[in-house]
Amino acid sequence: xxxxxxxxxxxxxxxxxxxxxxxxxxxxxxxxxxxxxxxxxxxxxxxxxxxxxxxxxxxxxxxxxxxxxxxxxxxxxxxxxxxxxxxxxxxxxxxxxxxxxxxxxxxxxxxxxxxxxxxxxxxxxxxxxxxxxxxxxxxxxxxxxxxxxxxxxxxxxxxxxxxxxxxxxxxxxxxxxxxxxxxxxxxxxxxxxxxxxxxxxxxxxxxxxxxxxxxxxxxxxxxxxxxxxxxxxxxxxxxxxxxxxxxxxxxxxxxxxxxxxxxxxxxxxxxxxxxxxxxxxxxxxxxxxxxxxxxxxxxxxxxxxxxxxxxxxxxxxxxxxxxxxxxxxxxxxxxxxxxxxxxxxxxxxxxxxxxxxxxxxxxxxxx
Amino acid sequence: xxxxxxxxxxxxxxxxxxxxxxxxxxxxxxxxxxxxxxxxxxxxxxxxxxxxxxxxxxxxxxxxxxxxxxxxxxxxxxxxxxxxxxxxxxxxxxxxxxxxxxxxxxxxxxxxxxxxxxxxxxxxxxxxxxxxxxxxxxxxxxxxxxxxxxxxxxxxxxxxxxxxxxxxxxxxxxxxxxxxxxxxxxxxxxxxxxxxxxxxxxxxxxxxxxxxxxxxxxxxxxxxxxxxxxxxxxxxxxxxxxxxxxxxxxxxxxxxxxxxxxxxxxxxxxxxxxxxxxxxxxxxxxxxxxxxxxxxxxxxxxxxxxxxxxxxxxxxxxxxxxxxxxxxxxxxxxxxxxxxxxxxxxxxxxxxxxxxxxxxxxxxxxxxxxxxxxxxxxxxxxxxxxxxxxxxxxxxxxxxxxxxxxxxxxxxxxxxxxxxxxxxxxxxxxx
Numbered sequence: 001x002x003x004x005x006x007x008x009x010x011x012x013x014x015x016x017x018x019x020x021x022x023x024x025x026x027x028x029x030x031x032x033x034x035x036x037x038x039x040x041x042x043x044x045x046x047x048x049x050x051x052x053x054x055x056x057x058x059x060x061x062x063x064x065x066x067x068x069x070x071x072x073x074x075x076x077x078x079x080x081x082x083x084x085x086x087x088x089x090x091x092x093x094x095x096x097x098x099x100x101x102x103x104x105x106x107x108x109x110x111x112x113x114x115x116x117x118x119x120x121x122x123x124x125x126x127x128x129x130x131x132x133x134x135x136x137x138x139x140x141x142x143x144x145x146x147x148x149x150x151x152x153x154x155x156x157x158x159x160x161x162x163x164x165x166x167x168x169x170x171x172x173x174x175x176x177x178x179x180x181x182x183x184x185x186x187x188x189x190x191x192x193x194x195x196x197x198x199x200x201x202x203x204x205x206x207x208x209x210x211x212x213x214x215x216x217x218x219x220x221x222x223x224x225x226x227x228x229x230x231x232x233x234x235x236x237x238x239x240x241x242x243x244x245x246x247x248x249x250x251x252x253x254x255x256x257x258x259x260x261x262x263x264x265x266x267x268x269x270x271x272x273x274x275x276x277x278x279x280x281x282x283x284x285x286x287x288x289x290x291x292x293x294x295x296x297x298x299x300x301x302x303x304x305x306x307x308x309x310x311x312x313x314x315x316x317x318x319x320x321x322x323x324x325x326x327x328x329x330x331x332x333x334x335x336x337x338x339x340x341x342x343x344x345x346x347x348x349x350x351x352x353x354x355x356x357x358x359x360x361x362x363x364x365x366x367x
Numbered sequence: 368x369x370x371x372x373x374x375x376x377x378x379x380x381x382x383x384x385x386x387x388x389x390x391x392x393x394x395x396x397x398x399x400x401x402x403x404x405x406x407x408x409x410x411x412x413x414x415x416x417x418x419x420x421x422x423x424x425x426x427x428x429x430x431x432x433x434x435x436x437x438x439x440x441x442x443x444x445x446x447x448x449x450x451x452x453x454x455x456x457x458x459x460x461x462x463x464x465x466x467x468x469x470x471x472x473x474x475x476x477x478x479x480x481x482x483x484x485x486x487x488x489x490x491x492x493x494x495x496x497x498x499x500x501x502x503x504x505x506x507x508x509x510x511x512x513x514x515x516x517x518x519x520x521x522x523x524x525x526x527x528x529x530x531x532x533x534x535x536x537x538x539x540x541x542x543x544x545x546x547x548x549x550x551x552x553x554x555x556x557x558x559x560x561x562x563x564x565x566x567x568x569x570x571x572x573x574x575x576x577x578x579x580x581x582x583x584x585x586x587x588x589x590x591x592x593x594x595x596x597x598x599x600x601x602x603x604x605x606x607x608x609x610x611x612x613x614x615x616x617x618x619x620x621x622x623x624x625x626x627x628x629x630x631x632x633x634x635x636x637x638x639x640x641x642x643x644x645x646x647x648x649x650x651x652x653x654x655x656x657x658x659x660x661x662x663x664x665x666x667x668x669x670x671x672x673x674x675x676x677x678x679x680x681x682x683x684x685x686x687x688x689x690x691x692x693x694x695x696x697x698x699x700x701x702x703x704x705x706x707x708x709x710x711x712x713x714x715x716x717x718x719x720x721x722x723x724x725x726x727x728x729x730x731x732x733x734x735x736x737x738x739x740x741x742x743x744x745x746x747x748x749x750x751x752x753x754x755x756x757x758x759x760x761x762x763x764x765x766x767x768x769x770x771x772x773x774x775x776x777x778x779x780x781x782x783x784x785x786x787x788x789x790x791x792x793x794x795x796x797x798x
Contacts, residue, residue: 018623032671032694321665325692341617
C-alpha cells in the first residue's frame with residue numbers, strides 16, 4: 001500500500017494553521033506542576049457557578065433521558081429568548097457555545113476570496129475560523145486598547161463580508177458606547193454583516209453601554225452573540241446564541257448543525273435566564289475583586305488594564321509564560337497574553353476575595 | 368516555495384532520469400550552473416548508493432524544492448539499515464574494502480552540498496535531504512548614511528532596498544559581534560526573507576533612515592532563533608530595542624511557533640521578555656573568549672512533555688527544570704548493551720564566520736565515542752573552536768550518546784524547551 005499522501009489532501013491554509021492546544025485536565029496539571037490544588041483564573045468563568053435554578057436542573061436531570069436526542073433547534077430556549085427580547089423565536093440560533101455560532105456566520109456569508117475584519121488584539125476565534133476556512137482575516141490594530149472604528153472602515157472592500165467587534169473587548173475590557181456603535185453601523189450602511197460579540201454583556205453596568213439586540217430592528221445587518229458560559233456559569237455545558245434580523249438568521253440557519261446543543265444545556269440555560277439575583281451577586285463580587293486588585297497592583301507598582309467584564313490584564317516585568325509556570329507551581333492558573341499579542345501581560349479572571357488574595361500573594365512571590 | 372517531484376524504481380537504469388530532473392529543476396529554481404552540477408553530482412551518488420543497498424522492487428520519491436536562496440533535494444525511501452557512516456564529515460574511504468568503496472559516493476555527496484540531513488518520516492520512511500545554497504556577490508563598497516539618534520521611530524517590514532541597506536549597515540555597526548555570515552550578503556538576506564524561513568522588522572525615522580532591526584529564523588516547525596535587536600547609532604535607545612522584540616513576538620503569537628531563542632543577545636536585548644537558559648562561550652582565539660548568556664521564551668502556556676535523561680546529566684537537567692519551572696516527566700535511562708548498529712552518523716553544520724560547528728546525531732552506533740573523537744580531530748585541524756552538539760531528550764537513543772560526549776570533553780550548557788521532538792540540550796566542547 002502506498003503511503004498516505006497527506007500533503008496533497010490538505011489545503012495550504014490548513015497546513016499553515018496552528019491547531020489550538022487546550023490546557024490539560026486539572027488532575028494532569030496538578031501532577032505536572034506538583035500542586036495539590038488549582039485556582040482557575042484563566043478562562044473568565046463565574047466562580048459562583050450556575051444560578052441555583054440551573055443547578056437544580058443539572059442535579060435532577062433524569063439519567064434515562066440521556067438516551068433521547070435533545071430538541072434539535074433548542075425550541076423552548078428560543079421561545080424564552082423571544083419573549084425576553086420581544087422578538088420572533090426564529091430570530092435566534094442556539095449553538096454549542098459562542099464558538100460554534102461564529103463558525104455558522106462565517107460559513108453562511110464567506111466564499112473563496114472573501115475577507116473578514118476584526119482587531120489584532122481580541123478574542124482569537126473570529127480570526128481562527130476565518131483562516132482555517134480559507135478566508136482572509138484583516139486585523140486592525142487596537143487604538144488606545146479599543147477597537148478602531150475608522151481603521152476598520154478603511155479596510156472594507158468589495159470582498160469584505162463580516163466585521164467582528166468584541167464589545168466589551170476581551171482582554172482589554174474597553175467598549176463602544178451606543179452612539180459609537182450606531183455611528184459605525186450607519187457608516188457601514190448595510191454593505192456588510194456586523195457581528196457584535198456581547199459575551200460579557202451581563203457584567204457591564206455602564207449606562208452608555210449599548211444593548212445591541214435592541215438595535216436589530218434598526219440595523220438588519222447586525223448580528224449579536226451572547227453566551228451562557230460567562231455570567232450564567234454554564235461553560236462546561238457549552239451553550240451560546242446569536243440574534244439578528246429574521247432573513248439574516250434564516251440564512252445563517254442553513255449552515256447550522258442541528259442537535260449540537262445537549263438537553264441539559266438547553267434546560268439549564270432556560271432556567272438561568274430568569275435569575276436576576278445571580279447577576280447582581282456576580283457583579284458584586286466582581287466589583288469587590290476589581291477594587292481589591294486595583295489597590296494591590298498600585299501598591300506593587302504593576303501597570304494594569306481594567307475595564308468591563310470579569311477580568312483584568314496586568315503588565316509584568318517578566319515574560320508571561322514564565323509567570324504562568326511559576327504561578328502554576330503555586331496552584332494559580334492565569335491566561336498568558338502573548339497569544340493575544342500582548343507579550344509580558346497576563347489576564348486574570350476576577351474571583352472571590354480569598355482567591356484574589358491568594359493570587360496577589362502568589363504574584364508577590366514570583367516577582 | 369515550489370516543489371517538483373518524481374517517483375522512480377530504484378534501479379540504475381533510471382539514473383539519467385534523476386540527474387536530468389535535479390539539474391534542470393535546480394537551474395529553474397535559480398541556482399547557478401556550478402551549484403546545480405554539484406547538487407546533481409551529490410544526488411547521482413546518493414541514488415547510485417541507494418540502488419546498491421536497497422534490494423527488491425522499491426520505489427524512490429525524489430522531491431526538489433526551490434527555497435529562493437537554496438535548492439533542496441529529498442530522497443524518501445523505506446527504512447533500512449544503511450551504511451550511512453559515509454555521511455559523517457570524518458569519513459575517509461579505504462581502498463582495501465569493497466564496502467568502503469561503495470560508500471565513497473556518499474562521501475562525495477556529503478561534501479558537495481551545504482547541508483545534509485537524515486530524518487525519520489511517517490510510515491516507516493527515511494528522508495535524506497541535500498541542500499545547496501545559491502552563491503551571492505559580496506556587497507560593493509558604498510557610502511553609508513550617517514544615522515542620527517532617533518527619539519521617534521516607526522516599525523515596519525522592510526522593502527527590498529531597506530533589507531539591502533540593513534545588510535550593509537550591520538557589519539559596520541557590529542564589527543566585532545557574532546552574527547550569521549549570510550547577513551553580510553544583501554541579495555542573500557533579501558532572498559532569505561522572501562523564503563519565509565527568515566523574518567525581519569526594522570525601525571525607521573520620518574526620513575526613512577534605518578535606526579535598527581531584528582531578524583528571526585525558523586529553526587524548525589516550533590522554534591525561532593532571534594538575531595539582535597541591532598541598533599545603529601542608537602546607544603541606550605531601549606525603547607527601540609523593546610519595540611522591535613515586541614513587534615516580533617506579536618507577529619509570531621498566533622502561529623505554530625511555540626518558542627523563541629537567542630544565542631547571541633546584543634547589549635540592548637530586553638531580558639525581561641525572556642528567561643536565561645544558560646551560557647555559551649564564544650572562542651575567537653584560543654585565549655580570547657566571550658561568554659554569551661542565552662535567552663529563551665515560550666509563546667504558549669507549557670502543557671508539559673516527557674524527556675529521556677541519562678544518569679550522567681540527570682542532576683544538571685533536574686536542576687535546570689526546577690530553576691525554569693518546566694513541567695516535565697523525566698525518564699531516567701542508560702544504554703544497556705542493546706544492539707544499535709556498528710556505525711553512528713552525525714550531521715555537521717558549519718558557520719565559518721562564527722568559527723562554529725553544530726553537530727546533530729542522525730543514527731546511533733557502537734563507534735559513537737570514536738566517531739566524536741574523529742570529529743573533534745577534524746575540527747581541531749580546521750581550527751574550528753566553537754563546537755556544539757545537540758541532543759534531543761525526546762529521542763531515547765540520543766540520550767545514550769551523552770556519556771561519550773562527556774568523556775570527550777563536552778559539557779551541557781543550555782536547554783531549549785521543545786527545541787526538538789522534546790527539549791534540546793546543547794553541549795559545548797571546551798578546547
